[in-house]
Amino acid sequence: MNTAAKLYGLVLSGGKSTRMGSDKGLIAYHGIPQREYLYQLLGEVCERTYISLRKEQEAQVPFGYATLTDKDRFRGPFNGILSAHERHPEAAWLVLACDLPLIDLPSLEQLVQERDSGKFATAFANKENPLPEPLCAIWEPEGLKTAVAYLEAGNGTCPRKFLINNETKLVFPNNENVILNANSQEDYQEALSKLTT
Numbered sequence: 001m002n003t004a005a006k007l008y009g010l011v012l013s014g015g016k017s018t019r020m021g022s023d024k025g026l027i028a029y030h031g032i033p034q035r036e037y038l039y040q041l042l043g044e045v046c047e048r049t050y051i052s053l054r055k056e057q058e059a060q061v062p063f064g065y066a067t068l069t070d071k072d073r074f075r076g077p078f079n080g081i082l083s084a085h086e087r088h089p090e091a092a093w094l095v096l097a098c099d100l101p102l103i104d105l106p107s108l109e110q111l112v113q114e115r116d117s118g119k120f121a122t123a124f125a126n127k128e129n130p131l132p133e134p135l136c137a138i139w140e141p142e143g144l145k146t147a148v149a150y151l152e153a154g155n156g157t158c159p160r161k162f163l164i165n166n167e168t169k170l171v172f173p174n175n176e177n178v179i180l181n182a183n184s185q186e187d188y189q190e191a192l193s194k195l196t197t
Helices: 034-043 055-060 078-087 105-113 141-152 159-164 185-195
Strands: 007-012 048-053 067-069 092-097 121-126 129-139 168-171
Touching (some): 007 034, 007 078, 034 092, 055 067, 078 092, 078 141, 105 121, 129 168
Parallel strands (some): 007 092, 048 067
Antiparallel strands (some): 092 129, 121 129
């Protein structure tokens, strides 16, 4: 019997994008804003999908896209992830940061297929530097519940540190380019060059 929690998708796009200089969720690497592209990708592998954002971003989202507004209880990426967890505590969340321009459907299918629901999370990692990528990961309900206690105890706000210190299954993507983060104009140019080769 499979007791894995149902899987929801979450596009994290509530950051300020200060290093990029413009909203990373609105960059159109694939002809549409990146957050909408990721939402559609997640819709292929998740039961429900949401875009996580700040209150003032809501008006920019086209009709038909489900959104979750950050509650601002926590700092950094945990803000969006745990706001979603609070709304649907029974679900596992496949979380994607909006700065992953090269992520694709085969990679998401690989992550879902290799999911270990008995761990706190299943996360992509780079073979050469095997650290969990918390913003390209499946977070289980128990892991998120523990993360809330971890943050409330004042243990820091870094999702990667949390995953390093807890039960996390690492998955090495068949195509390592998919976990390239585009946070600056230099990263943006690198992503564009990889998309065209």
